[in-house]
Amino acid sequence: MIFGRPSSGFHQRRPSLTTACPPIALVSPNDKKQATKQTWYATWPILRLVGYLYVLLSVCIATLHLVLSCQRNYLNQTTGFLQPAANATLDDIPHTLWISKIFSKSGMKFDHVRPHWFTATDASHSHTVTLATVLTPEDWPHLVRLASLWQGPISAALQIPSIGVGSTVKELEYLRQEYDSREDLKKYVDVHLVIRPHAVSSSSLGGRQEARNLARLFSRTEFVAHLPVRTRHLTNLTRAVDQxxxxxxxxxxxxxxxxxxxxxxxxxxxxPAPEGKDALIRWVDERRMGLQDHHWRLNEGPTSYAEWRIATEPYLVTNYDYHYGPAYIATRDHHPWCEERFEDQLPACVYAMFLAGSELWVLPEDYSIREIEPEYALTLEERAMQDQAYKNYRVEQCVFYARKFDLNQILDQDQASHIRQECAKVLGSLRKANMIS
Structure with a gap:
């Protein structure tokens, strides 16, 4: 016994820091492996989700890139069918280059246009007037008839819907064969191709204003006659233009x-068509035919059938109205272009020309016979929107020409007489605002 304590018979080791708090290295390997496995199981769903998202995002980006690439290269896929004929004047310079120079502020707008897709072989200058017209593939037979009837230069803007690469190429192949098989087309008609890239209503391809401008721009002569493609009979306009x-x-x-x-x-x-003015007058008197000005009843429009039947010299359109959109002849280079904010608004072309100071003279001996067609190839909704836009356009044109003539100090002269006639309210407002004198 030591210090009075009984002996237990064995030695008891005192606890130490090492035994009480063993080092980490002494933790069991099995325990460490089990902890690592639990951590992996916890993070695996997150990694798997990230992987799925990455694959899904990659597929979406690749699909989007493919779709955009197909749309961007759509016209290039039809290059073999969109190139102009071998004798075209645009062979040496790509049309996208030189047309971008002409319309430098239009960006890529004209990538869907192929000027002179077909070019007439008759390069003579015996005619002084070119017929400018707009058509769709359904109007092709009418173009054939018009070329046979006119026997002179025609500048035709052909609008093709881009319903699909295969369908468009097939349509273009057919039209090329038709063009090559028709001597009158090959000899007289320049065809300028316009591919409409956007979805449009079934009643209209849209963009007829732009197509009218293209047909006029690429006309071969100084004077251009703007006529519908469904014209069935036509007098000798060359003689009238010369006169x-x-x-x-x-x-x-x-x-x-x-x-x-x-x-x-x-x-x-x-x-048979009536031969000459006297025969046509008899047909009208027999109620077989009538003079058509869209927006008016037969024989009651601004062209004035009552004046035409007795006229021997050109006479002025005295009852002009902003709805008036006749077939007409004008110079190619010295008139305002058709306003392209509209889908189909021929009166807007005439309205700008009228406000600019042009007089409208009705030919006394010449006439055309055409099919009865609706005034606009638009739906009711499109027509309503266009009518509202046309109302705003008229005010804009009044302001534009009033200020232009005022700056040139000719607002009181004869050239500005149509401004004073059509824009009286606008002129009053401009004078109150001291915008014109």
Whole structure:
């Protein structure tokens, strides 16, 4: 016994820091492995989710890139069918280059246009007037008939819907074969291709204003006759232009009276047409035909059938109205272009020309016969929006020409007489605002 304590018979080791708190290195390997496995199991769903998201995002980006690439290269895929004919004047320079120089502020807008897709072989200058017209593939037979009827230069803007690469190429192949097989087309008609890249209503391809400008821009002659492609009969306009070219060079326009068959919605091209003015007057008196100005009843429009039937010299359109959109002849280079904010608004082309100071003279002996067509190839909703836009456009044009003439100090002269006639309210407002004198 030591210090009075009984002995237990064995030695008891005192606790130490090492035994009480063993080092980490002394933790069991099995425990460490088990902890690592639990951590991996916890993070695996997160890693798997990140992987799935990465794959999904990659697929979406690749699909989007493929779709955009197909849209961007759509026209390039049809290059073999969109190139102009071998004798075209644009072979040496790509059309996208030189047309971008002409319309430098239009960006890539004209990538869907192929000027002179077909080019006429007759390069003679025996004619002084070119017919400018707009058509769709459904109107191709009418273009064939018009070329046979006119026997002179025609500048035609052909609008093709881009419903799909295969369908578009097939349509273009067919039209090329048709063009090559028709001697009158090959000899006289320049076809300028316009591919409409956007979805449009079934009633219209849209952009007829732009197409009218293209047909006029690429006309071959100084004077251009703006006519619908569904024209069935036409007098010798070349003779009229030669006779009254002084009026045209003065900046005026020549109106071509347009007649339609009252009995049939579609004029029978095989039926005989009245030969000469006297015969046509008899047909009108017999109620077989009538003078058509869209927006008015037959024989009641601004062209004035009552004046035309007794006229021997060109006479002025005295009852002009902003809805008036006749077939007409004018110079190619010295008139305002058709406003392209509209889908189809021929009166806007005439309105700008009228406000700029042009007089409209009705040809006394010439006329055309065409099919009865609706005034606009638009839906009711499109028509309502266009009418509202046209109302705003008229005010804009009044302001533009009023200020232009005022700056040139000719607002009181004859050239500005149409401004004073059509824009009285606008002129009053401008004077109150001290914008014109």
């Amino acid at each position: 009254y070219q002084d009026l045209l060079r003065h900046g005026d326009g020549l109106v071509i009276p347009s007649f339609v068959d009252r009995r049939n919605a579609v004029y029978n091209s095989e039926a």
